[in-house]
Amino acid sequence: MNAVANRYPARRQVMIDDKLCIPGSRAAMKKPCKDRLTTVFPRQRHYATDPANLAVYPPADITIERIGDPANADLTTLFGNGTAGDA
Structure with missing residues (x-):
């Protein structure tokens, strides 16, 4: 994550993945x-x-139904005050 944060600096980072095991x-x-x-x-x-995956791995911070949902979402609704990480 440090390499990503160094290359793309931001106050907040978001990781989207449909496999809970990778976010292990x-x-x-x-x-x-x-x-x-x-x-x-x-x-x-x-x-x-x-x-089995849902039972073994810890949940993500936010669950959505489809990977494209954030593209059309109101960030305030998705992330609380509109910034990732404040959910």
Whole structure:
């Protein structure tokens, strides 16, 4: 995450992934970033609906139904005050 944050500096970072197991590295990514990283889990494809995955891995900060939802979303609704990480 530090490499991404260094290359694309921002007050907040957002990681969107439909596999909760990859965001198993989410904990490692969130550790140095603390509240600057918001994880988003789109519930699509077979990974997102697998009960075994949902039971084993910790939830993301935000769950959406489709990966394209943030493109048309009101950021205030999605992230609280309009900035990622303040959900």
